[in-house]
Amino acid sequence: MKQKKLIRLTTVPISLDKLLEGQLRFMNDHFEVIAISGDEQYLKKITQREGVRYRTLELTRKITPLNDLIAVYKLYRILRDEQPEIIHTHTPKAGIVGMLAGKMARVPLRLHTVAGLPLLETSGLKRIVLNTVERLTYKCATGVYPNAFGLSKIIKDLQFAPHNKLKVIGNGSSNGIDTAYFNPEDFSLEKSNELKQKLGIPQQDFIFVFVGRLVSDKGINELITAFINLAQSESKVSLVLVGPLETDLDPLAPQTLSAIEDHPKIFKLGYQDDVRPYYAFAKALCFPSYREGFPNVVLQAGAMGLPSIVTDINGCNEIVEDGYNGLIIPPKNAEALQKAMEKLLHNESLRSKMSKVSRSKITDNYERKVVHNAILSEYQRLLPNE
Incomplete structure (x- = not known):
């Protein structure tokens, strides 16, 4: 036939x-x-x-x-x-x-x-x-x-x-999401430490990661503002940005671009074919997007065992349950984002609890x-x- x-x-x-x-x-x-x-x-x-x-x-x-x-x-x-x-x-x-x-x-x-x-x-x-x-x-x-x-x-x-x-x-x-591919067990602590050393990230730093296009409606302006304010009082934090910088359709604010280039604790890595190593060495995903359908990035991070800070928009608020496998904040709110980052940074038991359930949330619902x-x-x- x-x-x-x-x-x-x-x-x-x-x-x-x-x-x-x-x-x-x-x-x-x-x-x-x-x-x-x-x-x-x-x-x-x-x-x-x-x-x-x-x-x-x-x-x-x-x-x-x-x-x-x-x-x-x-x-x-x-x-x-x-x-x-x-x-x-x-x-x-x-x-x-x-x-x-x-x-x-x-x-x-x-x-x-x-x-x-x-x-x-x-x-x-x-x-x-x-x-x-x-x-x-x-x-x-x-x-x-x-x-x-x-x-x-x-x-x-x-x-x-x-x-x-x-x-x-x-x-x-x-x-x-292919949960066999996005599996944290495939990445050893030794591998992660080697990658941090290669990128110049201090070994003891708490790493927040963002994966996606570097444009305004992904919340990058707010993310950079929140991180800069956080880093003024917390010396052992780094922000890793994985994704292409797009300047035509939805450009970032000039001060955001300057901070990305100049801040010693912000690491812009550009587009990467394999994003798993960056989830593996991070402690939390920051994804303060203004709008999404059903974001693959949040699925990937969850499958890799990361708690996620996301905005209260459709898709994100279906994958993340506030206080369970991540934190939900209002969109376009740098102050709320900074507070959520501080919460995960300082509350190790909460972060550990979220990390343990993050992967099962994905494998049970989005394989x-x-x-x-x-x-x-x-x-x-x-x-x-x-």
Whole structure:
């Protein structure tokens, strides 16, 4: 029997690489999977690893109406050529382009995963435009999948889509977490001490770690402010930043950039293929983001046995229970963040208790194989029986 075709579309290939790692390979056992994104060289590398075909479609993350219309037409041509049973999109731009082209090409199942709403941090004309785009995306979709229950509630409250079109799969998360890969037992104290020495971090320091893009809406301005204030009274603390500095869409404040470059206890490591060693030598994750879908970083840190300081936003407040496996603070509040950092720094028994339950919280609820099977079951439920 000829396999049904499944197309997975993202705006940029790093989303296929990092946010959906392993999922394309899993689905390829049940469908003929075709990955579509930009940057052909990077895309080819990902699809070789996953064992799937690819088609290239260049998309911009910014609002570029002419380029976006051209992309819709190009994708329409690809869909008419491939004739898939399912197109499943991730990220906002891929969502609108994919759902429009999918409807035009009469793809039977047009599914869009929502992993955060950037529009929540906008206002004025830009907010009106983004609201319209989001509504149109959901209107063209046959199914909309927020990857967190809090996100689903926001979409319902904003009346972007009818309730019967929305569904959270499993406990949330777009891809789950490979807890065999993110396992603290694979990293010895000796290895961690060697890495600290290599980076110039004092061995006795309490290390806070942040993993993600260094942009304003990840709460980096507040994190740097909180850490600088903390370090004025606490000499044995360090902050490690793991992730790319992005200066185009959502730049950091000039004083934040200066502090990152100049402060002797802030270590900017840039993008890292393997983030596990940095979780392994840290004592706590700081993740003061303004908005998230269902953050992989908090899942990773939990699987590595770290307590997390997160903001009270959807996704984060579903993974972290305040006082149990981490601390929850208000967003955009450097003072509250500093107090939470002080609490974990000084209360070793609390930190130890949180660390012990952090991993089991993830393995019990967000194991990758469970998430993959739940998504597959949804595909199979939607496809007509033959």
